[in-house]
Every structure is written in structure tokens, then in C-alpha cells.
Amino acid sequence: xxxxxxxxxxxxxxxxxxxxxxxxxxxxxxxxxxxxxxxxxxxxxxxxxxxxxxxxxxxxxxxxxxxxxxxxxxxxxxxxxxxxxxxxxxxxxxxxxxxxxxxxxxxxxxxxxxxxxxxxxxxxxxxxxxxxxxxxxxxxxxxxxxxxxxxxxxxxxxxxxxxxxxxxxxxxxxxxxxxxxxxxxxxxxxxxxxxxxxxxxxxxxxxxxxxxxxxxxxxxxxxxxxxxxxxxxxxxxxxxxxxxxxxxxxxxxxxxxxxxxxxxxxxxxxxxxxxxxxxxxxxxxxxxxxxxxxxxxxxxxxxxxxxxxxxxxxxxxxxxxxxxxxxxxxxxxxxxxxxxxxxxxxxxxxxxxxxxxxxxxxxxxxxxxxxxxxxxxxxxxxxxxxxxxxxxxxxxxxxxxxxxxxxxxxxxxxxxxxxxxxxxxxxxxxxxxxxxxxxxxxxxxxxxxxxxxxxxxxxxxxxxxxxxxxxxxxxxxxxxxxxxxxxxxxxxxxxxxxxxxxxxxxxxxxxxxxxxxxxxxxxxxxxxxxxxxxxxxxxxxxxxxxxxxxxxxxxxxxxxxxxxxxxxxxxxxxxxxxxxxxxxxxxxxxxxxxxxxxxxxxxxxxxxxxxxxxxxxxxxxxxxxxxxxxxxxxxxxxxxxxxxxxxxxxxxxxxxxxxxxxxxxxxxxxxxxxxxxxxxxxxxxxxxxxxxxxxxxxxxxxxxxxxxxxxxxxxxxxxxxxxxxxxxxxxxxxxxxxxxxxxxxxxxxxxxxxxxxxxxxxxxxxxxxxxxxxxxxxxxxxxxxxxxxxxxxxxxxxxxxxx
Numbered sequence: 001x002x003x004x005x006x007x008x009x010x011x012x013x014x015x016x017x018x019x020x021x022x023x024x025x026x027x028x029x030x031x032x033x034x035x036x037x038x039x040x041x042x043x044x045x046x047x048x049x050x051x052x053x054x055x056x057x058x059x060x061x062x063x064x065x066x067x068x069x070x071x072x073x074x075x076x077x078x079x080x081x082x083x084x085x086x087x088x089x090x091x092x093x094x095x096x097x098x099x100x101x102x103x104x105x106x107x108x109x110x111x112x113x114x115x116x117x118x119x120x121x122x123x124x125x126x127x128x129x130x131x132x133x134x135x136x137x138x139x140x141x142x143x144x145x146x147x148x149x150x151x152x153x154x155x156x157x158x159x160x161x162x163x164x165x166x167x168x169x170x171x172x173x174x175x176x177x178x179x180x181x182x183x184x185x186x187x188x189x190x191x192x193x194x195x196x197x198x199x200x201x202x203x204x205x206x207x208x209x210x211x212x213x214x215x216x217x218x219x220x221x222x223x224x225x226x227x228x229x230x231x232x233x234x235x236x237x238x239x240x241x242x243x244x245x246x247x248x249x250x251x252x253x254x255x256x257x258x259x260x261x262x263x264x265x266x267x268x269x270x271x272x273x274x275x276x277x278x279x280x281x282x283x284x285x286x287x288x289x290x291x292x293x294x295x296x297x298x299x300x301x302x303x304x305x306x307x308x309x310x311x312x313x314x315x316x317x318x319x320x321x322x323x324x325x326x327x328x329x330x331x332x333x334x335x336x337x338x339x340x341x342x343x344x345x346x347x348x349x350x351x352x353x354x355x356x357x358x359x360x361x362x363x364x365x366x367x368x369x370x371x372x373x374x375x376x377x378x379x380x381x382x383x384x385x386x387x388x389x390x391x392x393x394x395x396x397x398x399x400x401x402x403x404x405x406x407x408x409x410x411x412x413x414x415x416x417x418x419x420x421x422x423x424x425x426x427x428x429x430x431x432x433x434x435x436x437x438x439x440x441x442x443x444x445x446x447x448x449x450x451x452x453x454x455x456x457x458x459x460x461x462x463x464x465x466x467x468x469x470x471x472x473x474x475x476x477x478x479x480x481x482x483x484x485x486x487x488x489x490x491x492x493x494x495x496x497x498x499x500x501x502x503x504x505x506x507x508x509x510x511x512x513x514x515x516x517x518x519x520x521x522x523x524x525x526x527x528x529x530x531x532x533x534x535x536x537x538x539x540x541x542x543x544x545x546x547x548x549x550x551x552x553x554x555x556x557x558x559x560x561x562x563x564x565x566x567x568x569x570x571x572x573x574x575x576x577x578x579x580x581x582x583x584x585x586x587x588x589x590x591x592x593x594x595x596x597x598x599x600x601x602x603x604x605x606x607x608x609x610x611x612x613x614x615x616x617x618x619x620x621x622x623x624x625x626x627x628x629x630x631x632x633x634x635x636x637x638x639x640x641x642x643x644x645x646x647x648x649x650x651x652x653x654x655x656x657x658x659x660x661x662x663x664x665x666x667x668x669x670x671x672x673x674x675x676x677x678x679x680x681x682x683x684x685x686x687x688x689x690x691x692x693x694x695x696x697x698x699x700x701x702x703x704x705x706x707x708x709x710x711x712x713x714x715x716x717x718x719x720x721x722x723x724x725x726x727x728x729x730x731x732x733x734x735x736x737x738x739x740x741x742x743x744x745x746x747x748x749x750x751x752x753x754x755x756x757x758x759x760x761x762x763x764x765x766x767x768x769x770x771x772x773x774x775x776x777x778x779x780x781x782x783x784x785x786x787x788x789x790x791x792x793x794x795x796x797x798x799x800x801x802x803x
Contacts, residue, residue, distance in 0.1 A: 038104035038165050040086050041078040042096045044197060047206070048076055052095045052197075059106060059241065065200040066144075066214060067236045074206050076197040080105045083165060096195050103194045104165040106241070107144075107156040108173050108249065110180075111188040114152050117572045119225040121152025121186040126221045126580040128184055129155065134587060136252075140221065142245030144237060146214035147228050149205035152186060154198070154212070158246035160253050168260050170194050175256040176249075202234040214239075221580045224565040259311065278304050285318060288326035298323050298336045306344030312337070465689065469520055469595060469634055470501060472512050472684050472693045473666065476595070477632045479625045480666030481602075481639055483654045485646040488670050488680060490638060491529060492705045493697070494598055495537050498522045499548055501596060502556035507541065508706030511695035512668060512684065520595040523558040525585070527604035531561045540702045555592060560585075566607030567599075568620060576619055579607075589631045599624075600638035602660075611656030621663035637664075647671055649694070651686040665689065670697075676720050679713065680705065725784075728777060731766050732785045735778075738765045739791060740801050747797040752779050 042052035043061060055061050058081040064070050065077075078096060080103040089099045110128070114121035129145060132138040144156035166172070174192040181187045191198075199205070201214045213228075214237045220228070277285075281301040289297035298319060305315045316337060323333045466476050474480045484490045497513060500506040501520040506513030514520070526534065542548050551557040567582040578586075589597065599605040606620040621637075628635045639660065645653025651667045654660055661667070667686040673679035673696070683694040698708045698716070708716075739746065742758055750756010754763065754775035766773040766781065773781075782799065785791040792802050 038081045038083045038102075040082045040084075040090075041080070042090070042197070043078075043200075044076040046074055048074075048197065052097075054090055062106075062200070063239075063241075065202055066239055068202050068234045070200075070202070072202055072204055072211060072234055075200045075203045077200050079109055079191065079196040079198045080169060080194050099194065100167065102165040102167050103169045105159055105163070105169060105173065108159050108176060108246075109191065109198065110155040110157070110177060111148065111191050112152040112155070112184070112186040113148075113150075113188045114186045118147075118150070118152050119229050120571050122147065122225040122228050123569075123571075123577060123580070124184050124186045125153035125155055126225070127578075127583065128180065129217050129221050130580070130583045130587070132157075132248075137248045138217075139245060139248070140218035141216055142242055143217035144201075144214050144239055145217040145220040146201070146237075147210070147212060147231070149199060149203075149210045149212035150208055153228075154214075155217070156214075157249060158242065160246040160248075160250040161243065162250050163246075163253055170196075171260055172253065172256045175259050176252055179252070179256070201237070222564070222584060223580065225580075227564065277308075281305065285322050288322045291327065294323070294326045294328050295332065295336050298326075298328065298333070299340050302337050302340035303344050306341060312341060315341075468515075468690055469518075470497075470512060470514055471506075471510065472687065472690060474634050474636075474687070475665070475689050476634055477628050478665040478689075479621070479628045479635045479637070479663070480668075481637045481654065481660065481664045482598075482668055482670075483639055483641050483645070483651075484670035485641050485672075488672060489697075489699065489703070489705050490600075490670065491533075492537055492541065492703055493670070494524065494600065494638065495534065496541050496705065498524055498557060498596075498598070499538070499542060499546060499551065502548075502551045503546065507546065508704065509697065510707055511682075511693055513707075519556060521556050521558075521593055523560065523589070523592075523594050523597045524600070525560045525563065525597065525605065526600050527563060527566075528601065529561060531559060534559055534561065537703075540704050558592070558594075567605055568607045568623065570607075570609065576623070578623075586627060586631065589627075589633045594631075594633045596634045596636065598636045598638065602637040602639045603656075605637075608656075614657040614659040617657035618659035618663060621660055625663060641669075641671075647674070649681065649683040649685060661686070675717060679708070679716065724777075725780075727769075727771055728781050729784060730769060731773065731781050732788065732790060734766055734768055735762075735781050735785055736790050736801065738762055739799050744794075744798045744800050746799050748779065748782055748793055748799060749797050751775060751782065 039056070039058045041055040041058040041061070043055045044050050044052055055077065058077070061077055065075065082096070082099065082101065082103055085101045086096070086099060089101070090096065110125070112121040112125040112128075114124075125145060129138070129140060129143065132143075133140050138157070142158055144154075146154060148154045163169075163172075170192040174189060177187055177189055177192065181189065199212050201212055204211055211232055211234055213231055213233070213235055215223070215228075215235075216237055216239065278300075280297065281304040284297045284301045288294075301319055302315055305318065310318075316333075319337070320333055323336075324330075328336075468474060469476055482490060482494070484493075493509065496507050496509050500509070500514040501522050504514055504517050504519035506516075524534075538548050548557060563581050565579045565581050567579060567585070568576050569579050571577055585597075588594070602608070603611055606624075608616065608620065610616055624635055624637070627633075637660075640655045641648070641653045642655045645655070649669045649671055651661050651664075651669070652658065653669055654667075664686060665688040666684070668682060668684050670680050670682050673681055678699045680697040680699075681694070682697060684692050686692075696708045696713050697705045698712070699705055738761075742762075746758040746762055747756050751759045751762060752775060754760065759775070759778075763773060763775060763778050766778055782791065786793060789802050792800050794800065
């Protein structure tokens with residue numbers, strides 16, 4: 001274990017107290033003194049059950065270990081710090097055991113433990129951090145996270161300024177941890193008693209022998225869990241305490257304080273009157289219920305109390321005595337209360353969503369007025385929307401109020417809701433010709449949210465499908481594939497296309513190139529090429545004509561090369577999980593409003609275990625298709641062809657499972673021309689929402705590829721034909737010499753199939769000038785020799801020397 005739990009000399013893990021910190025909107029003026037006055041703690045060097053030495057500066061001790069200024073041996077520090085009233089206790093007991101006074105914490109800590117698979121605990125911690133950053137605005141540079149040295153990960157969130165010392169400080173932290181535990185089953189809830197000691201950074205676990213290595217959370221979420229698990233070198237996380245780093249937690253903290261206060265509030269006795277309760281509830285509390293009505297009466301009374309925002313412990317304390325007096329067992333009571341809780345929460349959830357959306361009619365009407373006739377919403381209009389939000393409380397505070405939310409938190413969530421909606425609506429508007437119509441459509445969806453979805457939809461009311469993002473291309477938010485064999489030039493082709501898309505004007509390839517004037521924000525994720533490799537190719541492709549560096553500065557051209565991990569990984573149970581890189585990439589797509597992302601190659605990007613497995617391939621393709629649909633970003637997967645598929649322009653030419661072909665909405669194939677290996681034949685072989693096309697590409701200087709016209713292709717093939725004919729003519733003398741030795745023995749048809757009498761020996765004799773002669777070329781040489789009257793062919797097809 002990376003954390004040691006000690007038993008108190010007296011029974012004294014603090015319970016609920018009434019002097020809990022109040023839910024402050026602004027921190028009190030004396031708050032700065034809290035962090036300095038509450039800075040005592042105890043430190044254990046060596047075994048966790050060793051002597052507990054007094055620490056007079058908690059922050060200084062923690063920082064020294066974090067900065068690698070202390071030995072790497074086993075060491076612990078209290079998770080919480082104490083004020084002056086701790087000193088008499090320590091002088092008497094030489095320990096923090098049994099101390100029941102107020103405590104404070106510079107951090108809200110989370111412990112993710114999974115003894116069977118620590119890497120899974122680390123992955124959950126990474127997902128949780130990304131969740132906090134995306135949904136709450138947590139600053140990942142101000143958060144610490146790392147391997148605990150034992151069974152998982154530790155996270156240190158700086159607490160908000162509204163957090164004040166309290167005898168219930170640990171209980172507040174516990175309430176927040178419980179709130180976030182679902183779906184993170186690795187979160188340990190047994191670490192929040194005030195006597196808890198935590199392993200210090202850069203110290204070793206006594207059983208595993210591994211170090212507790214900490215990172216800034218912004219770095220931690222980018223790393224592969226296995227890399228984090230196996231790193232065994234101490235490092236300085238270069239962390240600085242900041243006064244405002246935890247302010248994103250303020251609404252959550254205040255909600256937890258409110259919850260603790262409600263749980264600690266005294267309950268009325270069963271004999272007292274109850275205001276705001278239904279008559280049946282009051283009757284049950286006072287008199288219970290008779291057999292046959294007990295469960296139903298308890299259920300209805302519990303639902304009534306939950307509707308009044310009473311907490312689960314309060315409901316149980318109020319109703320359980322009457323239920324017991326009525327003859328219900330403890331198991332029956334708990335089961336009925338749980339059912340009522342689920343029913344009430346479900347009803348409350350529907351009410352919150354439905355009421356918040358339906359009551360936004362003024363907001364909806366205003367938006368429609370503002371955006372009528374606009375291509376997409378300019379910044380000034382969004383400012384008007386936000387001002388309206390400030391005046392009209394969208395969504396209304398009461399619509400979201402429940403036992404789980406404080407007023408401050410409701411407002412925070414409402415703001416996040418508006419920002420999310422704004423981003424989605426803007427994205428939809430930019431990707432359609434009729435921006436105002438798209439936004440109004442989106443607003444109608446929002447206004448109708450919370451109603452039960454119908455079985456059928458109206459096609460006449462559906463939004464327009466949209467247009468391809470490039471010539472003969474795929475639609476916005478869809479997924480496609482590029483098929484080609486190794487070495488055919490996919491790298492040059494992809495970069496040529498990307499630069500054209502980014503600047504809104506095609507370079508060397510036009511058939512699937514950019515639509516003039518339509519610029520796309522593009523991202524290339526390459527698992528095989530370094531950024532230096534890409535630079536070399538881009539210099540050759542762009543030359544002096546295009547400044548691709550400017551496109552990068554404008555955010556239209558982005559590269560991510562040799563990522564440390566694939567997009568997906570499998571846990572111990574075989575379930576497909578998104579990696580930290582996948583989550584980071586999804587956030588970047590939304591943040592940077594990416595129009596097109598290219599993943600090269602699919603086998604590496606997807607983390608495929610078996611690319612011939614249809615189920616596995618389909619699952620990964622489905623995940624990527626969902627990502628495209630969710631973000632509006634089109635995705636192209638680069639994939640190799642089978643050996644047979646190298647010469648094929650067919651959507652089934654891709655290597656591995658056939659389910660990939662079925663999942664793609666658009667496919668382009670590349671193959672070498674049989675007569676000229678410098679010509680690349682290409683075709684869009686699948687286009688669910690558009691037409692197909694075929695075109696040819698040619699290599700020019702330095703490997704650069706450009707599209708060839710039909711005239712250019714014809715001229716190149718004619719030149720090759722002439723050159724080949726001249727080369728073959730040089731073999732006529734060797735042919736005549738060989739036939740003279742086998743006059744009348746060899747048939748032309750036997751040479752054509754390469755298996756006739758004397759044919760293999762003849763073909764071998766012709767391979768003498770450095771050019772490889774195959775059966776087809778041997779027949780051409782025979783035809784030229786007959787035309788030159790060097791040979792003749794009799795009626796049976798035998799070859800003779802011309803007399």
C-alpha cells in the first residue's frame with residue numbers, strides 16, 4: 001500500500017460536526033492565515049509504523065521531497081496539516097493519533113488502486129484528469145499526478161480558496177471523492193481520516209521497491225500507463241504552489257460543505273408536526289403502516305422526502321424507526337429506500353433537463369432573431385447571447401437544484417452547458433452553406449431536449465446532408481481510407497493533398513485535391529515518419545511556391561509524429577479502452593476545430609492485435625467513426641494492401657479483415673502501372689455519398705508526385721513502348737542463334753505460356769543482356785524476327801531458320 005492507515009489511541013476518527021466551514025461565495029479576509037497557521041504535521045522516515053516526527057512546515061517538507069532534495073528511502077507525511085491546537089496533543093502523545101481538532105489540506109488527494117492491474121488504475125486516473133480539465137476547467141499544469149509506487153496512482157488537486165480548516169475537512173474531501181467515484185471504481189475512499197499518512201514523492205514502496213514518481217498532470221495524461229508504471233528514476237516535477245490553482249473546485253467544494261451540513265442537521269422527532277410533507281408521509285412517520293401496506297407506504301414517504309431534497313442518511317433516520325415498528329426487516333427497509341432513491345433521482349433528472357430547456361423560450365427566440373440571415377454567428381452576437389444569459393438565468397437555478405447541487409455549482413454547470421452548446425452550434429454552422437438554418441435547427445433540438453425521443457423521424461425536417469470537404473471526397477464528420485502498397489508514395493501523396501487542403505488550392509493532385517477557396521484545418525498523425533522526415537518531403541513538395549510554415553502558424557496544418565502510444569489499448573479483461581493520447585487528440589480536434597485528420601498507418605494507430613479479426617477491426621473502425629461524427633472532423637485511415645491487392649483498384653484490396661471496407665464511407669486505391677512503375681494509377685473505389693473517379697499520378701524529381709493528364713500518360717507509355725522495342729531488337733541475334741540449334745523443335749505457342757518444349761531454355765538464352773526477359777517479351781522478339789525475315793513459323797507453329 002502506498003498509504004498507511006493508523007488506529008487512533010482513542011476512538012476518534014471525527015464524525016459530523018456543526019462547525020463545518022460555511023459555503024462561502026468569497027473567501028474570508030483571514031484566509032491567507034489559514035495556510036500558514038495550519039502547517040504542522042508529522043513525518044515518518046522508514047517503516048510506516050515508525051516514530052512520527054513533528055513537522056513545523058508541511059509545505060516545505062513536501063516540496064523538498066518533490067524536488068528530489070531528500071533520500072529516496074521509505075518516508076511518509078500526513079495527508080492533512082494541523083493548527084496550533086495540535087502542539088499540546090503532540091507533546092503528550094508524540095503522534096497525531098487520536099487528534100480530534102481541526103485540520104486543513106493544501107491538496108484534495110485521490111488514490112486510484114487496482115492490485116490486479118495497476119496500469120488500469122493509472123489509466124482511470126488519466127481519464128479522470130481529462131474529465132476534470134474538459135468539464136470543469138481544471139488547470140493540468142497546477143495539478144500533480146503520478147505512480148503511487150504500489151497499486152496505482154495518486155492525484156493532488158490544490159484546494160480552492162473557500163476551503164477553510166475544519167473538524168470535518170476530511171469528510172468534505174470524502175464527499176467530493178464519492179461524487180466522482182462513479183465510474184472510477186479504482187478510487188479508494190478510505191484515505192480521508194485526519195490521521196492518514198501519505199507516501200512522499202520520490203520515495204520507495206517497501207514491497208514493490210518502486211519509486212513514487214510525480215508529474216505535472218499535463219504531462220502525466222500524455223504518457224503510456226506502462227511507461228509510468230515502469231519508470232524508476234526520481235524526478236523533479238517542477239511544481240509551484242499557486243493561490244488560485246484550485247478555484248475550479250469551488251462550486252464542488254461548496255456543494256460538499258452543504259451536503260455535510262444537511263447530514264449533520266438535527267432531525268425533527270416523530271411526534272413533531274411536519275410542514276411541506278404530504279399527509280400520508282406524516283401519518284407513516286407518526287404511526288407506521290399495517291401489514292400489506294408497509295412497503296408501499298414506506299416507498300411513497302421516501303419519495304416525498306427525496307423530492308424535498310433530503311439526503312439519503314436523513315431519509316433513513318426519519319423513516320426507518322417507523323418502518324421497524326411496522327414489522328419490516330432491515331433488508332426490506334434498505335431495499336425499499338434504495339428503490340425510492342433511484343425513482344426520485346430519475347424523476348428529478350428528467351425534471352431538471354426538461355424544465356431547463358422548456359423554460360429557455362425567451363433565450364431561444366432571441367437567438368433566432370439575432371442569427372436570422374447570418375452565415376454563422378460572429379463574436380459580437382455571442383456576446384449578446386451571454387449578456388442575455390446573465391439577465392435571464394439560463395437555465396433557471398431552480399430547474400437544476402437538487403440535493404447534489406449548490407446554487408454556485410448550478411450556475412457553473414449552466415455556464416459550461418452554454419459554452420458546449422455554443423461550440424457545437426458554431427461548428428455545425430461553419431460546416432453548412434445555410435449557417436442560420438443549421439443554428440435554428442440546433443436550437444430547436446435544444447428546446448425540445450428532455451422529451452422522450454420518438455420512434456420515427458421526419459425526412460422533410462432533416463438538415464441538409466452537406467457537401468464533400470474536397471473534390472470527389474467524403475462528407476464532414478465521416479470516415480474513409482487510403483489503400484496502397486509499401487513504397488508506392490503514399491507519404492508524398494498525403495502531404496501534397498494536406499498542403500492543398502490547408503491553403504484552399506490544390507498543388508500537384510487535383511482529382512481528390514482541394515476545392516478552390518475552401519480551406520481545411522488538417523492534422524496528420526504519423527506513427528512511422530519523424531517530423532524531420534516530413535520536413536524533407538514538404539520542402540521538396542512546396543519548393544519556393546508555398547510557405548507551409550505560414551500554414552502551420554495559421555493553425556491550418558498540424559503534425560503529430562511517432563506518438564508514444566496508440567489510440568486504443570486492451571485491459572486485462574480484453575475490453576477496448578481509449579488511451580490518454582486518444583483522449584488528448586479528441587480534445588485537440590474540438591479545441592482546434594480540425595476539419596480533416598489523417599491517421600498513418602491504421603495498424604499502428606489502432607493498436608491492432610490481429611488485423612485479420614473482423615470483430616476487432618470493426619470495433620476500432622466504429623470507435624473512430626463515432627469520433628468523427630461527434631467532433632465533425634473527417635478521418636482518413638492509411639492502410640496497406642494485400643499482396644494480391646497491390647495490382648488491384650478495388651475497395652477490398654486492403655490488408656486484413658474485410659469489416660474495414662464495410663465501415664468506410666470513402667476509399668481511394670493506389671497501384672503501380674504494369675508497364676511504367678513511375679506511373680501510379682488511382683481510383684476512388686467507394687463513395688457512399690458521391691461519385692467515383694479514376695486518375696493517374698507520376699513521379700517527377702526527388703520523388704515528388706503530381707497528377708498526369710491523359711495526353712501525358714499516353715506519351716509516356718508510347719516512349720516506353722519504343723524504348724522496350726529497341727531493347728528487344730538487340731536480342732534477335734541471340735534468338736536466331738538458339739533456334740538454329742533447335743530448328744523446328746520449338747513452338748511459338750509453347751514459348752507464350754513458358755512451358756512448351758524447349759521454351760524455358762530459349763527464355764534463359766535470351767536473358768543475356770541485363771534485361772530480364774519474360775515469356776511475353778520472348779514472343780515479341782520472335783514476332784520481330786519473323787517480321788525481319790530471320791525466322792519463319794510453319795502451319796503447326798514450329799519455328800525455323802529462314803532459308
